[in-house]
Amino acid sequence: MGRSSWAVAAAVPLVMLVSACAQPAADAAPAGSPPAAEALGADEVALRVTHAGGFVTPQSIPSRVPALSIYGDGRVITEGPVAAIYPGPALPNLQQARISAADVDALVRRAVKAGVGAGTDLGQPAVADAATTRFVVTTEGGVRTTDAYALEMPDDAGVLTAAQKSAREKLSHLLAALQDLPKTLGKGAVSEEGGYQATVVAGIATPYTRQPENVVELGAPAPVAWPGPALPGARLNPNVDVGCVAASGDQGRAVLAAAGKANAMTPWASGGKQWSVQVRPLLPDESGCADLAKQE
Missing domain, CATH: 3.30.1560 (Mago nashi protein)
Known part of the structure; x- marks a missing residue:
């Protein structure tokens, strides 16, 4: 692709958790x-x-x-x-x-x-x-x-x-x-x-919720069969309903290929239910969901 971006300025997301500000x-x-x-x-x-x-x-x-x-x-x-x-x-x-x-x-x-x-x-x-x-x-x-x-x-x-x-x-x-x-x-x-070509990819899953009418009017995406390990996977935090699975090999490649054709609102079907999934390629120093559980 052309000239790569080196911007690392923070893009602050919109909802729910305040940072711990003290030095570790x-x-x-x-x-x-x-x-x-x-x-x-x-x-x-x-x-x-x-x-x-x-x-x-x-x-x-x-x-x-x-x-x-x-x-x-x-x-x-x-x-x-x-x-x-x-x-x-x-x-x-x-x-x-x-x-x-x-x-x-x-x-x-x-x-x-x-x-x-x-x-x-x-x-x-x-x-x-x-x-x-x-x-x-x-x-x-x-x-x-x-x-x-x-x-x-x-x-x-x-x-x-x-x-x-x-x-x-x-x-x-x-x-x-x-x-x-x-x-x-x-x-x-x-x-x-x-x-970057990841060899392991994680799927961070939460139950899919029906989209607002204005989103539906834009064309809600059809459910896509999740090609990785069964969702939602183990909870990353026992107090939060967020699961995680990690896929490698053929499953990992299948997840990356399917995610490449999907968008952030795509509902993923697994185990007879639909899930919202954030697909996260793992970096070279990461091996599985346990590494992502350390994020703040």
């Missing part, structure tokens, strides 16, 4: 020096940016895709642009590219220098229900994270100190650099751009 415990210890990329496994995350919180539906939490994942072997996986249509596509537009080991090292060092994993006080802007930008980096001391609530929102209420603003500005600059790796790393540094 991993921030408490200072980050160590970043390891050389060669010391990381091919599927080990060197640097990642995700977005958490905001108002979201329960099933959208585990189906979220990290905005940026950089792996030990230089693979870079991002979510590309999606057509502004309704209903939207059933599959996220995941794109993969590759950078050198030296550039992996450079970006990890840049993240550590920007304060990822340092436990810096970032304050909290007086903004309700914003998303949290989470930076994850692998260092000699292990995996370190930093959460920045409402990172791209202005401090209109003036509640942040000068030090907090400075720390947040460093993370904003890091995010901007990661938004455009070809510009950040230089001409020719990013290669092999194209669609």
